Amino acid sequence: MSINNWKISKDVKDLLNVRKAPLGVGGVTSIFTIMSALAQQNNAINLSQGFPDFHIDEQLAHLLGEAAHKGHNQYSPMPGLPALRQAIAGDIKKRYGVDVDADNEITVTPGATYAIYTAFTAILQQGDEVIVLEPAYDSYVPNIEMNGAKAVTIALQAPRFNPDWNKIKDAITSRTRAIIVNTPHNPTGAVWSKKDWDQLAEIIRDTNIIVLSDEVYEQIVFDGMKHYSVLQHPELRQRSFALYSFGKVYNNTGWKVGYTIAPPAYTQAVRRIHQFLVFSVNTPAQYALALNMANDTAPPVHTIMQKKRDHFLSLIKQTPFTIYEPARGSYFQLAGYSNISNLPDTEFAQWLTKEYGVATIPVSVLYKNKKDDRLIRFCFAKKEETLNEAANRLRRLKAIS
Numbered sequence: 001m002s003i004n005n006w007k008i009s010k011d012v013k014d015l016l017n018v019r020k021a022p023l024g025v026g027g028v029t030s031i032f033t034i035m036s037a038l039a040q041q042n043n044a045i046n047l048s049q050g051f052p053d054f055h056i057d058e059q060l061a062h063l064l065g066e067a068a069h070k071g072h073n074q075y076s077p078m079p080g081l082p083a084l085r086q087a088i089a090g091d092i093k094k095r096y097g098v099d100v101d102a103d104n105e106i107t108v109t110p111g112a113t114y115a116i117y118t119a120f121t122a123i124l125q126q127g128d129e130v131i132v133l134e135p136a137y138d139s140y141v142p143n144i145e146m147n148g149a150k151a152v153t154i155a156l157q158a159p160r161f162n163p164d165w166n167k168i169k170d171a172i173t174s175r176t177r178a179i180i181v182n183t184p185h186n187p188t189g190a191v192w193s194k195k196d197w198d199q200l201a202e203i204i205r206d207t208n209i210i211v212l213s214d215e216v217y218e219q220i221v222f223d224g225m226k227h228y229s230v231l232q233h234p235e236l237r238q239r240s241f242a243l244y245s246f247g248k249v250y251n252n253t254g255w256k257v258g259y260t261i262a263p264p265a266y267t268q269a270v271r272r273i274h275q276f277l278v279f280s281v282n283t284p285a286q287y288a289l290a291l292n293m294a295n296d297t298a299p300p301v302h303t304i305m306q307k308k309r310d311h312f313l314s315l316i317k318q319t320p321f322t323i324y325e326p327a328r329g330s331y332f333q334l335a336g337y338s339n340i341s342n343l344p345d346t347e348f349a350q351w352l353t354k355e356y357g358v359a360t361i362p363v364s365v366l367y368k369n370k371k372d373d374r375l376i377r378f379c380f381a382k383k384e385e386t387l388n389e390a391a392n393r394l395r396r397l398k399a400i401s
């Protein structure tokens with residue numbers, strides 16, 4: 001039965017009409033859904049959406065089944081399982097050398113996208129402004145707008161996609177409530193140094209601006225570099241939400257478990273929302289993650305992804321694509337295609353999927369104003385054979401002489 005056949009009151013009809021929140025590229029369908037669907041229709045290799053195509057660690061998979069068998073199948077405590085929050089606090093201490101209060105500063109969430117949304121909802125009022133550095137993960141701008149605030153976007157500077165501090169400074173107004181930072185960065189692979197954080201601290205020192213630090217790729221940095229977390233910056237930490245995703249650490253994006261670390265007052269504000277949105281997060285997954293963290297035997301994700309990045313770079317060299325900067329973190333690599341085509345990037349990505357059977361993401365969709373630098377994004381978190389087959393197809397492309 002269609003909704004029109006139901007007897008619904010005018011109030012309900014009005015409600016159905018009004019809540020048309022901005023839903024990002026292509027309305028309800030994001031570019032990731034579009035490109036993945038196009039990949040499927042064309043039997044293409046999907047290097048578009050950011051997810052691994054290989055199995056997760058056997059021990060972790062086993063622990064998930066065991067948690068369900070042992071009866072850990074009911075609601076967990078609202079902030080997250082104490083054992084998991086303790087494990088996270090221990091891990092943060094080990095990796096970043098900072099103390100985090102598991103009871104008052106960590107909240108387990110159904111993924112980082114939700115963590116970002118709830119952090120925004122906790123702090124934003126109608127009319128507030130949020131600075132977004134672009135290209136940016138596609139949930140940021142819609143999440144800001146859903147909360148009645150305005151996204152003030154500033155382009156990062158190619159080819160290294162460094163922040164333009166003067167532009168950021170100039171964008172600050174009395175309405176600026178927050179800035180969202182993402183390091184290691186999707187889609188550019190750029191990684192912030194401590195110096196970048198110091199610059200940000202200096203710029204916002206005399207303001208009330210809150211920092212959202214999206215660090216989902218914290219454990220995927222290459223060539224011996226280290227991720228510097230906002231939690232390690234004593235001044236910024238007091239005014240920041242740090243946002244994480246287990247999906248990017250254990251290659252299990254479909255589990256959708258992440259967490260927020262924030263000072264107690266911010267944490268309380270997030271939990272006030274969280275308790276009425278989902279209340280609690282998948283219990284067996286939390287058990288499995290907590291037990292796994294206590295005795296993690298798998299190779300670290302940066303080792304797995306470093307091999308894949310290096311392999312992908314060696315393959316892409318045999319094609320006419322241009323690599324301006326190798327990814328320094330995350331599992332994405334940008335590539336220029338102006339040697340191959342003059343098409344706008346959205347058309348080029350669709351053409352590549354249909355004609356050559358490799359799906360990618362056109363980078364313009366990650367800018368609010370659809371800035372097109374003729375770049376596409378490849379996800380290299382794939383099996384070696386997937387990357388090899390993609391390269392076989394891409395090698396057939398010809399450079400325009």
Ligand SMILES: Cc1ncc(COP(=O)(O)O)c(C=O)c1O
Binds near residue numbers: 050111216244245247
């Ligand atoms: C920069 C960035 N933030 C957040 C997320 C979302 O993480 P989750 O799957 O845990 O919601 C992603 C996933 O691709 C991402 O690339």
